[in-house]
Amino acid sequence: NAGVMQNPRHLVRRRGQEARLRCSPMKGHSHVYWYRQLPEEGLKFMVYLQKENIIDESGMPKERFSAEFPKEGPSILRIQQVVRGDSAAYFCASSPDRGHYEQYFGPGTRLTVT
Amino acid sequence: DAKTTQPNSMESNEEEPVHLPCNHSTISGTDYIHWYRQLPSQGPEYVIHGLTSNVNNRMASLAIAEDRKSSTLILHRATLRDAAVYYCIPGSNYQLIWGAGTKLIIKP
Numbered sequence: 001n002a003g004v005m006q007n008p009r010h011l012v013r014r015r016g017q018e019a020r021l022r023c024s025p026m027k028g029h030s031h032v033y034w035y036r037q038l039p040e041e042g043l044k045f046m047v048y049l050q051k052e053n054i055i056d057e058s059g060m061p062k063e064r065f066s067a068e069f070p071k072e073g074p075s076i077l078r079i080q081q082v083v084r085g086d087s088a089a090y091f092c093a094s095s096p097d098r099g100h101y102e103q104y105f106g107p108g109t110r111l112t113v114t
Numbered sequence: 115d116a117k118t119t120q121p122n123s124m125e126s127n128e129e130e131p132v133h134l135p136c137n138h139s140t141i142s143g144t145d146y147i148h149w150y151r152q153l154p155s156q157g158p159e160y161v162i163h164g165l166t167s168n169v170n171n172r173m174a175s176l177a178i179a180e181d182r183k184s185s186t187l188i189l190h191r192a193t194l195r196d197a198a199v200y201y202c203i204p205g206s207n208y209q210l211i212w213g214a215g216t217k218l219i220i221k222p
Binding site: 004048059100107 | 146148156157158159160163201207208209210211212213214215
């Protein structure tokens with residue numbers, strides 16, 4: 001059973017460009033969570049999605065950030081007009097229907113904004 | 115959210131047991147205690163979770179104090195691959211609140 005997959009693993013964007021981060025949950029998992037980790041800091045919750053629904057986006061910045069989890073295909077975290085402060089590792093996790101207590105994380109996408 | 119206190123770092127010898135402590139004195143009655151670890155340059159990895167009773171799985175054991183104000187993650191026989199930052203996370207929903215964790219150093 002393949003784990004959570006994220007791509008790309010590394011992404012370099014110039015200020016003002018768009019970044020698209022993709023996450024494929026583990027097979028059979030319908031819950032997806034996105035976290036951000038700034039250098040030398042702990043992870044911060046951003047958003048929780050189920051198929052076609054955003055359940056909780058309380059951790060997302062109000063502007064420039066959006067997330068989706070379509071019926072078909074991976075979950076996408078989109079950052080428009082990136083700034084240097086967006087440079088971070090972005091992790092996606094998924095969990096099975098039996099509960100949120102076991103979240104399985106992907107390897108992360110390391111975004112560098114130049 | 116419950117506040118947690120963990121040592122910044124701990125050292126242990128390879129093939130010896132490791133006890134990683136966590137204080138969570140403000141934990142609420144419905145909060146589970148989760149433990150995750152993060153190896154260098156990797157995503158976090160689920161280790162174990164529990165509510166009141168001690169728990170065992172293939173990776174580790176979790177000992178929870180009777181008053182639930184502290185817990186201890188036990189690695190029975192540490193290997194070099196267990197070198198990581200270990201996070202103790204009390205909580206009752208999907209929003210995992212991550213602290214600084216304990217950096218575990220394994221000496222060969």
